[in-house]
Amino acid sequence: MNKFSDESVYSFIEYLQIEKNYSEYTIGFYKKDIEQFSLFMNAQGIDSFKSVEYFDARLYVTDLYSQKLARASVARKISCLRSFYKFLLREKLVKENPFVLVIQPKAGVRLPNFFYEEEMRILFEACDNSTLLGKRNLALLELLYATGIRVSECSNILIKDLDFDFATILVKGKGRKERYVPFGSFAYDALQGYISGVRDELMKGKQQHNYLFVNSRGGPLTPRGVRYILSNIIESASLTGKIHPHMLRHTFATHLLNNGADMRTVQELLGHAHLSSTQVYTHVTKEHLRKTYLNHHPRA
Known part of the structure; x- marks a missing residue:
C-alpha cells in the first residue's frame, strides 16, 4: 500500500478509538479486515483505496466466498469496509463508497451458548x-x-x-x-x-x-x-x-x-x-x- 493508504487506515483507526470509543478487541478485527482487503488490492494491481470501484468490491466478496468463509464472517468484512469508506468519504479522501451497494449475506440465527x-x-x-x-x-x-x-x-x-x-x-x-x-x-x-x-x-x-x-x-x-x-x-x-x-x-x-x-x-x-x-x-x-x-x- 502507498503512503495515502497507510495514512487513511491510521486516521480511521484513530477515529474508531477516539470518536467511536471501540475496544482494542473490536479495533483488531477492523485492522485485520482492512489488511486482508489491502492484500486483495495488491493482487489486483489497485494502488490506492480511492481507485477501488463497485466492480472491485463485488469481486472481493466473490473471493471471500471462494475461501468458504461463514456468512457471518463475510457480512462482518463487508460492514467493516463499508464503514471504512464512509469515513473516507466524510474526510473527502474518496469520491464514492464502492461497498455501499454490496449486499450483505443474511446470517443464520446463531443461538448464544449459556451455562445452566x-x-x-x-x-x-x-x-x-x-x-x-x-x-x-x-x-x-x-x-x-x-x-x-x-x-x-x-x-x-x-x-x-x-x-x-x-x-x-x-x-x-x-x-x-x-x-x-x-x-x-x-x-x-x-x-x-x-x-x-x-x-x-x-x-x-x-x-x-x-x-x-x-x-x-x-x-x-x-x-x-x-x-x-x-x-x-x-x-x-x-x-x-x-x-x-x-x-x-x-x-x-x-x-x-x-x-x-x-x-x-x-x-x-x-x-x-x-x-x-x-x-x-x-x-x-x-x-x-x-x-x-x-x-x-x-x-x-
Missing part, C-alpha cells in the same frame, strides 16, 4: 476462597454473572463506580454510553470481602490506582487478564463443551428471561442499543421451554 444454573454453581465452587487471588476471582465471577457486563466494561470499573447503599454499579459501555446496573446479595458480599480484605493486600507496596480489580502484581486487571482468569476457572471446573468467557453475559440474559424478566429491562441492563440484539435470547428461552416440555410432558 448447576454449571454456574460448579464455577463458583471452582474458586479457591482460601487464597487472596481465589477471593478476587470469586468477586469477579459473581459480578459478571450478577450484571451481565462485558469483560472490557469490567476491567474499566473504578472503586467510585460502586454504590453499596443501592447495590448498583455505574458501567461505561460502548460509545461512551453509561448505565446503572444493580447487583444481588451474593455479588455484594463477594465484592465487600474482596475490597476490604484482598485488594489492599494485592496492592501493598505497589503504585496506587482506583481500578476495582487488580492482578497479582497490584496493577489494573486488563480485559485479557479477565479472560485469562475466567478461562482458568472454567478449566478448573472441568466443564465440557465449547466454552468462552462471554458465555457469562449470555447466561445473565438467559436466566433473567427464563425467570420472567421482560425484554426491555434485559436490553437496558445489557446496554444494547437495539432491541433486536436482545431478542436473540428469546430463541434460547423458547428452546429451553421446548426441551423442558419434551422431557416432562407424558404425551410429548
Whole structure:
C-alpha cells in the first residue's frame, strides 16, 4: 500500500478509538479486515483505496466466498469496509463508497451458548476462597454473572463506580454510553470481602490506582487478564463443551428471561442499543421451554 493508504487506515483507526470509543478487541478485527482487503488490492494491481470501484468490491466478496468463509464472517468484512469508506468519504479522501451497494449475506440465527444454573454453581465452587487471588476471582465471577457486563466494561470499573447503599454499579459501555446496573446479595458480599480484605493486600507496596480489580502484581486487571482468569476457572471446573468467557453475559440474559424478566429491562441492563440484539435470547428461552416440555410432558 502507498503512503495515502497507510495514512487513511491510521486516521480511521484513530477515529474508531477516539470518536467511536471501540475496544482494542473490536479495533483488531477492523485492522485485520482492512489488511486482508489491502492484500486483495495488491493482487489486483489497485494502488490506492480511492481507485477501488463497485466492480472491485463485488469481486472481493466473490473471493471471500471462494475461501468458504461463514456468512457471518463475510457480512462482518463487508460492514467493516463499508464503514471504512464512509469515513473516507466524510474526510473527502474518496469520491464514492464502492461497498455501499454490496449486499450483505443474511446470517443464520446463531443461538448464544449459556451455562445452566448447576454449571454456574460448579464455577463458583471452582474458586479457591482460601487464597487472596481465589477471593478476587470469586468477586469477579459473581459480578459478571450478577450484571451481565462485558469483560472490557469490567476491567474499566473504578472503586467510585460502586454504590453499596443501592447495590448498583455505574458501567461505561460502548460509545461512551453509561448505565446503572444493580447487583444481588451474593455479588455484594463477594465484592465487600474482596475490597476490604484482598485488594489492599494485592496492592501493598505497589503504585496506587482506583481500578476495582487488580492482578497479582497490584496493577489494573486488563480485559485479557479477565479472560485469562475466567478461562482458568472454567478449566478448573472441568466443564465440557465449547466454552468462552462471554458465555457469562449470555447466561445473565438467559436466566433473567427464563425467570420472567421482560425484554426491555434485559436490553437496558445489557446496554444494547437495539432491541433486536436482545431478542436473540428469546430463541434460547423458547428452546429451553421446548426441551423442558419434551422431557416432562407424558404425551410429548
